[in-house]
Amino acid sequence: MTLLTHWPLAGLRLTTPRLELRLPDLDDLAALASLAAEGVHDPAVQPFTAAWTDAPPEERARNVLQYQWRCWGEWQPDDWELGLVAVRDGLVVGAQGIGARGFAVLREVTTGSWVGSAHHGQGLGTEMRAAVLHLAFAGLGAQHAVSGAFSDNAASQAVSRKFGYREDGVERHVVRGAPAALRRLRLTAEQWRSHQPVPVTCEGLRACLPWFGLQ
Structure with missing residues (x-):
């Protein structure tokens, strides 16, 4: 028996021209936590609905670890959150998430990501999004992706x-004690097929399908 026997998600790989996205191992998690501690964005702004980046560096690192472990521990086929690390030339450069509830019926996913400050402005966010959209639409048969x-x-x-x-509408949130407008965005499978700026390959998905609520 190996880890893949009990946790096939560990064998899932999404590959773009410059990146590999995978479920993190413990070394990847340590690198991801350190990346978060170093900074994810300009501290003058808060681009996330959760203010985890306003915490001190050591707390940011711990929050990243606990979030990943929570995703693992709470995974259910009808309620899942796949947190992947993006790796470039052996270096962890960011995190990309994709999740869903009732996916087998709704066929809808949500996505979210962040890239370490040192790796901004290089188009890596585009490749990371391309990877999980390929997983959603080509791999899992999603009909909608929401961001x-x-x-x-x-x-x-x-x-x-x-x-x-x-x-897809506007949500109002409180960010640092002030109102902020979040613009919802929706992508259909048909729209995705017409806009694929990055080639993606996927390995290890077949064994994972039941974990996403699929046969």
Whole structure:
């Protein structure tokens, strides 16, 4: 018996021209925590609905670890959150998540990501999003993917435009004690097929399908 016998998600690999996305092992988690501690964005802004990046560096690192472990421990086929690390030339550069509830019926996923500050401006966020959209639409048969970004998060909105997302309404949140508008974005399978700027390959998915609520 190996880990893959009991946890086939550990064998899932998504590959883009510059990145490999995979479920992190303990060394990957240590690198990801250190990356979060070093900084994820300009501290003058808060681009996330959860203010985890406002915490001190050591707390940010711990929060990243606990979030990943919580995703593992709470995984259910009808309620899952897949947290992947993005690795470039052996170096962890960011985190990419994809999740769903009732996926077998709704066929809808949500995505979210962050890239270490030292790796901004290199188009890595686009490749990371491409990887999980390929997993969702080509691998799992999703019909919709949903994302969102605050009105001042131009970088995230630019990535979404590359894939053909369309406006899906506005949510109001409290960010650092003030109101902020989150613009919801939706991508259909048909729109995705027309906007695939990055080639992606997927390995190890077949054994994982029951874990996503699929046969």
